[in-house]
Amino acid sequence: MAKKVKMNTAMRKEARKREDDYLKNLETKIQEYDPKTANSKFFKDLPISSHTLKGLSEAAFVKLTDIQRESIPVSLKGYDVLGAAKTGSGKTLAFLIPILEKLYRERWTEYDGLGALVISPTRELAMQIYEVLTKIGTHTSLSAGLVIGGKDVKFELERISRINILIGTPGRILQHLDQAVGLNTTNLQMLVLDEADRCLDMGFKKTLDAIIGNLPPSRQTLLFSATQSNSLSDLARLSLTNYKSVGTKDINNKDDNEPATPKTLQQSYIISELADKLDVLFSFIKSHLKAKIIVFMSSSKQVHFAYETFRKMQPGISLLHLHGRQKQKARTETLDKFSRAQQVCLFATDVVARGIDFPAVDWVLQLDCPEDVDTYIHRVGRSARYGKKGRSLIILTPQEEVFLQRLKAKKIEPEKLTIKQSKKKSIKPQLQSLLFKDPELKYLAQKAFISYVKSIYIQKDKEVFKFETLPTDDFAISLGLPGAPNIKFKGTKSFERAKELKNSSRKLKALSKADDDGEIRDKTKEVKTKYDKMFGRKNQTVLSEHYMNVTGVQGAENDEDEDNFMTIKRKDHILNENELPELSLPSSNRAQKKALSKKASLSTKGNASKTIFDDDGVAHPVYELEGEEDFVKKGDAKTQKDEYLKKESEVMATADSTDKQVAKVKKQEKKRKRLEAMRREEMEEYSDNEDNAEAQVYLGTGNLSDDMEDVDSDAEDRQVKRTRFNNSSDGEDESDANEYGVTEIDAPETLEDLESLTARLIQ
Numbered sequence: 001m002a003k004k005v006k007m008n009t010a011m012r013k014e015a016r017k018r019e020d021d022y023l024k025n026l027e028t029k030i031q032e033y034d035p036k037t038a039n040s041k042f043f044k045d046l047p048i049s050s051h052t053l054k055g056l057s058e059a060a061f062v063k064l065t066d067i068q069r070e071s072i073p074v075s076l077k078g079y080d081v082l083g084a085a086k087t088g089s090g091k092t093l094a095f096l097i098p099i100l101e102k103l104y105r106e107r108w109t110e111y112d113g114l115g116a117l118v119i120s121p122t123r124e125l126a127m128q129i130y131e132v133l134t135k136i137g138t139h140t141s142l143s144a145g146l147v148i149g150g151k152d153v154k155f156e157l158e159r160i161s162r163i164n165i166l167i168g169t170p171g172r173i174l175q176h177l178d179q180a181v182g183l184n185t186t187n188l189q190m191l192v193l194d195e196a197d198r199c200l201d202m203g204f205k206k207t208l209d210a211i212i213g214n215l216p217p218s219r220q221t222l223l224f225s226a227t228q229s230n231s232l233s234d235l236a237r238l239s240l241t242n243y244k245s246v247g248t249k250d251i252n253n254k255d256d257n258e259p260a261t262p263k264t265l266q267q268s269y270i271i272s273e274l275a276d277k278l279d280v281l282f283s284f285i286k287s288h289l290k291a292k293i294i295v296f297m298s299s300s301k302q303v304h305f306a307y308e309t310f311r312k313m314q315p316g317i318s319l320l321h322l323h324g325r326q327k328q329k330a331r332t333e334t335l336d337k338f339s340r341a342q343q344v345c346l347f348a349t350d351v352v353a354r355g356i357d358f359p360a361v362d363w364v365l366q367l368d369c370p371e372d373v374d375t376y377i378h379r380v381g382r383s384a385r386y387g388k389k390g391r392s393l394i395i396l397t398p399q400e401e402v403f404l405q406r407l408k409a410k411k412i413e414p415e416k417l418t419i420k421q422s423k424k425k426s427i428k429p430q431l432q433s434l435l436f437k438d439p440e441l442k443y444l445a446q447k448a449f450i451s452y453v454k455s456i457y458i459q460k461d462k463e464v465f466k467f468e469t470l471p472t473d474d475f476a477i478s479l480g481l482p483g484a485p486n487i488k489f490k491g492t493k494s495f496e497r498a499k500e501l502k503n504s505s506r507k508l509k510a511l512s513k514a515d516d517d518g519e520i521r522d523k524t525k526e527v528k529t530k531y532d533k534m535f536g537r538k539n540q541t542v543l544s545e546h547y548m549n550v551t552g553v554q555g556a557e558n559d560e561d562e563d564n565f566m567t568i569k570r571k572d573h574i575l576n577e578n579e580l581p582e583l584s585l586p587s588s589n590r591a592q593k594k595a596l597s598k599k600a601s602l603s604t605k606g607n608a609s610k611t612i613f614d615d616d617g618v619a620h621p622v623y624e625l626e627g628e629e630d631f632v633k634k635g636d637a638k639t640q641k642d643e644y645l646k647k648e649s650e651v652m653a654t655a656d657s658t659d660k661q662v663a664k665v666k667k668q669e670k671k672r673k674r675l676e677a678m679r680r681e682e683m684e685e686y687s688d689n690e691d692n693a694e695a696q697v698y699l700g701t702g703n704l705s706d707d708m709e710d711v712d713s714d715a716e717d718r719q720v721k722r723t724r725f726n727n728s729s730d731g732e733d734e735s736d737a738n739e740y741g742v743t744e745i746d747a748p749e750t751l752e753d754l755e756s757l758t759a760r761l762i763q
Ligand SMILES: Nc1ncnc2c1ncn2[C@@H]1O[C@H](COP(=O)(O)OP(=O)(O)OP(=O)(O)O)[C@@H](O)[C@H]1O
Pocket: 060, 061, 062, 063, 064, 065, 068, 085, 086, 087, 088, 089, 090, 091, 092, 093, 225, 226, 354, 355, 356, 357, 381, 382, 385, 386
């Protein structure tokens, strides 16, 4: 082991001088750096410190991306930066490296307090930035912290004063600033806004203004996003007056002919009636079982409903769901599971639409139309990251087709796919039956319906989102509901207000009583549907007629059914009038009354006694005593008792053996049926993957079979370990089987992959 050398004063002086010279040299290199002549390709070509370079190379970051090459030198020189580059192009490093470098050059220590603040619009993105920072910053002496909603604020408070680089969401950062203890921003050198246009939009306006009010104006500010829809006045709010625009796209450059989506992304769309969208989604998932898919929906309630119902219908791939109303722990776990799995389908809201770097996503499917083109760009950007291939599909209703024009205006022209109607499979009956059996699912369907309709109602772009023409009845039926619930819009806020509520911190949100979807949760003014009231009832066993209708227990029809069900077994119950005793009533009123009185009728009835009927319909009293003489004739009592017991146990033994035999036959029959069903499913599965199969569910242009093949081969392209599974079952797809009759299957690397594989094998 190397001996630690104790430094004397002279040595310390010498070391400090070396460091001074090194930093001076670095500063000169930065100022002299000219991107045009430098033509840097690698991080080592940039004027950055050896500490950062070491961290970068250990994290396998060697080559520069375009945005990094362009923006890092500008940021190092101390300019404010407005950076716009496509999704997945490496913007995170483009702002983290200048932070590390700036604080290093300033010889920042823990006693200097907060040196840099990074604001991210979502918790997930903040966590991701923090992770990248901890990877590349291992060789610096700086400290970093993450403050996001859903974590223990007290725990954060104890540590926050010692933090040099703070990453967080706007609400929680403001909360810390408001506490006025610990977090000292007076020395702040750099402010970064990741997904800047989202941070600057109306939803975060107030929070952001309050944060900025606490920061020194002398700081350097960096703004990064894949889209820049904000106005210059928004930028002025950040005192971003003398900034440099960098990246492939300048917000002021109107001649930019490139779409803001990655070149490696293959984009498509289909037009589907609102009521058929879930059918399309289910069919899509069934035909892409080996892919990694994200499905975006417009609200957490829709995500919840689709996840719960699809899970029950077992499409054959592991399903996950993620939305802002889940607990942070569940969100983080899901994020982690989805990142690690290779074959999995995630239902999500826009909480993961921006910035999140999931590895190797094959498909991004947008079940609901995004609020604007920027959201579209960010959603599809979860695939085709860092030059990799990816695909996207957006499902638009005929009313929303005008959204294609919005996309075209930004040079985005997805390819049209069509669904072969003959091959389309409807899941409506399954949904109806699921909802019939489970009132909780019915409740979720109600909520999903309401939040979807509301989301359309509050949208800004009324040409795309036409509330008046929404086919609400068909939509409700498509969710498995008996009809469209009544919705009152009294008190529903504008789009901006809804967004503001959605983005406000939990505490503020609790105060304003609004949920993540912008729905007003003020209990006193809450919009309650009749179904809400019904399901809110404590005593669910007292079923009102209305509840019966909703849950599908239909009174009138049921009565009819019951009549059919309870038929009379004996057919000779028609009474022959001639057989009836003659009934004659006394003529006087008084005598008639007396004859029909209770007392009189009881007097004619005698004592009540219980009677039982034998197999031949002959009536017997319950206990019939044998005559003593007959009994004695049969022998002594003990022998009779023994004989009786013997006879009865023989009867029981025979019955037992018969029962066992019946049970065995039943079991065999059940097993046979199960195997048959499995074979049938296997055949269907097999034909699902064939071009011309009869029962195939098919989405595509007519060559989506190519498309599907590509997906599978894409999946195969991925580096996966391969294991051999012995496969002895009949009827297997033999295409993968080798000469030993052994089928090679990708070895699952995560629980989700294993679940998907098992689901497929079971089917
Ligand atoms: N220089 C590099 N070398 C290798 N990989 C890189 C490099 N820069 C970034 N990456 C990788 O590329 C992926 C995308 O990077 P990043 O998340 O920073 O993109 P982004 O531009 O911020 O995307 P978005 O706009 O969606 O937020 C990440 O997996 C990251 O690790």
